Amino acid sequence: MTIGLTHYLIVAAIMFVAGLFTMMTKRNAIGILIGVELVLNAATVNLVAFDRYMGPDRLDGQITAIFVIVLAAAEAALAVGICINVYKNLSTVDVDRANSLRG
């Protein structure tokens, strides 16, 4: 019953694939954003798990995870801003309809 590195990696893999699937199939821009968050979280779990099991006393994984969280927050703020702008111009957040650069 020992929980090892692989356990965490498999959970993270499932989360990653789920996020990928969400990004592929959702048409709502915010839905895609949610998928991105899921993927980023899966990556962070990997980082922390490797840090715990493979990098004694170095903390590299945890620090990288902190930066990933920071970036994800920044990305979410910008992406929601973009979504609202898209909505303002097109009255929808369907990504298939946001196909012109003119805005």
Added chain:
Amino acid sequence: MRILLWKLWMGYRIFGPIIELLMAMFRPFAVAMYRMGGPIVAQMAGMILISAVVAVCVGVWAHAMLFGFVDESILATAASAGVELTGAFSYVSPATWGLTPSQIAVQLQQVGGVAANMSGVAQYLLWPVQFGIVRDLVGLGALMGLFNIIPVYTIWWERKVAGRIQSRLGPMRVGGWHGWSQSPADGIKLLLKEDLIPDGADAPLFRLAPYFNIIPSALAFVALPFGATYVFRELDVALIFILGVLGVEVLGVMLAGWASNNKWSVYGAMREACQMVSYEIPLGMALLLPVVTTGTLNLTKIVDAQSGGWFHWLVFSSPFAFIGFIAFFVASLASCKRAPFDLPEAESELVAGFLTEYSGIRWSFFFFAEYAAMFVVCGLAAILFLGGWHSPLPASWGAALGDAWYARGVKGLLFSGPVWFVAKCVFLLYVQIWIRWTLPRIRIDQVLYACVQVLLPLTMLMLLGTTVWVWASTSECETWAMVTAITRYVLGGIGLMFAFAFPAIAAYGFYHRRAMVGNLVQDAMPGS
């Protein structure tokens, strides 16, 4: 499955009469108990309440003493046996769940069996207490009890205070003594009310939303210390843990507003989101002041840094902390949705905001969460700025008392103990209630203005100032040490002035209440 049910049914057919017989024997007993106890409860409710409170206090005290005794005896046994302990026994704490029972047994064998200086019956009585899981279950029971009792009695107290502020009496009937069981009675009523879900609402989310609200506020109690050893889990990141779980509450409110299928609810949710997300920043900034000063996120250690009496509390440590405390209190009002920041549930604008469609027990969950969160932020303010469980008297005065068990009790009462923490929380709660029943509500643009243009720059400046102050304090310069000492005593003096002025004004008002209210009110108004 069907076979199982059938077996159960057969079991009932066999044992049912026996159970019913027992019930029939029990029923007159219960009725007789009620007949005997009812009048006593009705007539001596106040006495019963006071003795219950005293009993709870004694119980908690005894529980802590017991755990301490067991811990000490184990440590003493280990020390005499010359064995180094690992894991749960390596430090004294009332709640540890580090080891499985079998591991504990192994360790106990290593140190020479069950605590050698325990004998006879006591040995068997105290034996289960050694197990972390037993302690944890006791601790969890206490935690859940606190989580239930605190909101219920904060609501009762708010109603009493509001009544007095508004020249009326507040609840007086239920339970006898000042309506002390009004809130539990309301709770029972809410439990029994029909649980309405509006047509067209997103039912699963609608049902789920209150839990998003109530569970985080319960989780906050896990890491909130009531005293040096009265903490369920001493986390090294307790401060940001509490901030994080309180932040999750917003999600519950937003889901409640969204799932209700009501436009007023959506307004409440949007306002909540705006307000919370913006006020979390000054709140976090203000929380960083004590962290910068003490250099830890562990709440127990932050309080330990403030021992030494009134003038060593963090709020008096520098002018920046003094102003930062006020900023923190304002931001905490906003984060608890308390007036004047109660926009998400503004009844004169949004009917009831996100609560509009809720009724019954789910509605009361939101209130539980709100009042528990109020207590938590008041506790944070007390811990971070007001010395936590330390009394205004310096603890060194108690050294002369020695270390006997009665001396420990006196010390706990006079110098540092949970009673001081709770007293400070109750005072801060009183201030929150006082503000709520005095001030009008502000508008959403003013809320955001106050956050972005007043509180945020203010707390940033305070953080910067505190950093410089702490950096200067490390320089070991004589003049600077004098400056800090003078600042400490000047600010402490101002605080002391407030501390004496507050009861003085209250007493003045109490003795002159007839003149202030006027003779006409006495004659004309009922109950005066």
Added chain:
Amino acid sequence: MADTVFEASPDTMIDYDSSQQGDLRTEEMLINMGPQHPSTHGVLRVVLRTDGEMVLEAIPHIGYLHRCAEKIGEAVQPYQYVPYTDRMDYLAGMNNNQAFSLAIERLCGIEVPPRGETIRVAFAELNRIASHLVSLGTYGLDMGAFTPFLYCFREREMILDLFEAACGARLTYSYITPGGVHDDLPASWVERCLEFLDYFETKISDYNNLLSFNHIFVKRTSRVGVISIDDAIGYGLTGPCLRGSGIRWDLRKTAPYDGYENYDFDIPIAKPGGTDEIPEGVIVGDCWSRYWVRVLEMTESVKIIRQALGRLPNGDFIAPKMKNIKLPEDEVYVEVENPRGQLGFLVAGDKSAIPSRVKARGPSFCNLCITEKACKNVMLADVPAIIGSIDVVMGEVDR
């Protein structure tokens, strides 16, 4: 015409233009405020067209409390109709009684005895105070301040006790009837009333400290819902709403009735912030000005009541033989100054004991018309502030 003192023009109105607000443009939403909403003072229904927190348009819908009050007047005798007037503006029953009674008296040429006239003035002013107290209290409630409401109601209870002592009723008095008042004052009523006035005058400063000069309250109500002089006159506003826009117009001065010309009192009007004790930021015609006019009017009413009680003559309190009087074939229109503005009654007779036509001109009804204009491009929280400052009583709007 009234002398205008301070000009309130549209360009001083706070500009909530969306470009200034810098807010996100989102979906517009139609939302029903009322008829069951805590701050619409009864059964007013306002349909709001909102964009986020901004209210683009607010359209009041009325009629939920219609009870054919005017038509009933054409079926009963005047003294029987007095109770119906109580139920129009149920917060100012005395003033309604007074308006209808004055119309009947003028139609029939009845002379009210001096004692009756003086009692009428005292009771009308007491009721003005009571009505303004409700207005103040509920306005605080609209702003989220609960406590002033209970303080105001505490004092109002005392006025109601006084009314109860005189006429036996606490809400629908029917005390003032055609010809005078229907009962004399009970023993020691005057002393009780004077005691109350002494007590009440000290309480006004309490309200001011607690609510009027409260920083948050001033911020919430100043520069909000500004009504210019032109608008105020154009929409036919009367009472505190008109005086709140800076127009010195009060029927008790300009067209005195019941001997108001013999009393010494002022007509308070709104002034811009910085003058007297008015806080900075207030401009003439905003919600705070309307509120403040009511506070000042209470002091003036106390003054009038003191004078009235001081000169209370002995003698009859009602003209003799007031029942079954035949109304002449004529019609009159009489207006009095209600707490909410000018309440007018048109009564026409046809030589029978029952009027052939009764028509009321309600101040709340006319004041409510400004809602649509005042609530354009304000924030959601300002709508209760504006409606509360106009102070409508739906019983009188719908009649």
Added chain:
Amino acid sequence: MTNTKHNLTSCLLRLVVAGGGVLLFSSQAAFASEASGVTNAAAPGGLLEAALFYFVALVAVVSSLGVCFSKDIVRMAVWLFGALGSVAVMYFLLAANFLGAIQLIVYAGGTLILLVFGVMLTSKSPWVKFECPKIEMLFAGIICAALLGCLCIVLTDATWAGTMQVVPGASVEAIGKILITKYLVPFEVAGVLLMIVMVGAAHLARQDD
């Protein structure tokens, strides 16, 4: 009345479940706290830890699948909350207390609120759905399933070069120190980035004149 009873029992049941959740969570928080904490590390490998991990992993997987397959955008956000929360618990299990708390503050209290806020601002009616063509769903499903299969095979077969030794978790002080010594440059860059993002987001959300 039956309805009331049913709801009463269901509410109480859920509260009990919630209490159990609190217990579980706090117990694993104790692990982490001890593991990273003051004195000795308790061996993580107990039955309890395993039970907790499987519970949390189940929540994470179910929530992720919920994100994939729910049609309603707000429900997606709720499922995402489940995933984020369970990831936070996993951090606690991995003795990364600080990260767990940060995850709660930044993701659950910030990013998720922002997402739900975005949903509220950009939908005409409460339940907007944009349908994806079935064939695309199929292709995406095939690709993702293949990827998952490959990943699982690789992960289970891989031999890692690391020590595989569990070490005591680091304290917050250690993270703080390494952040302003070894990782000072990325730290500053992240700060600058955040400021740029703040300005950019403000610019994006600005009203067009």
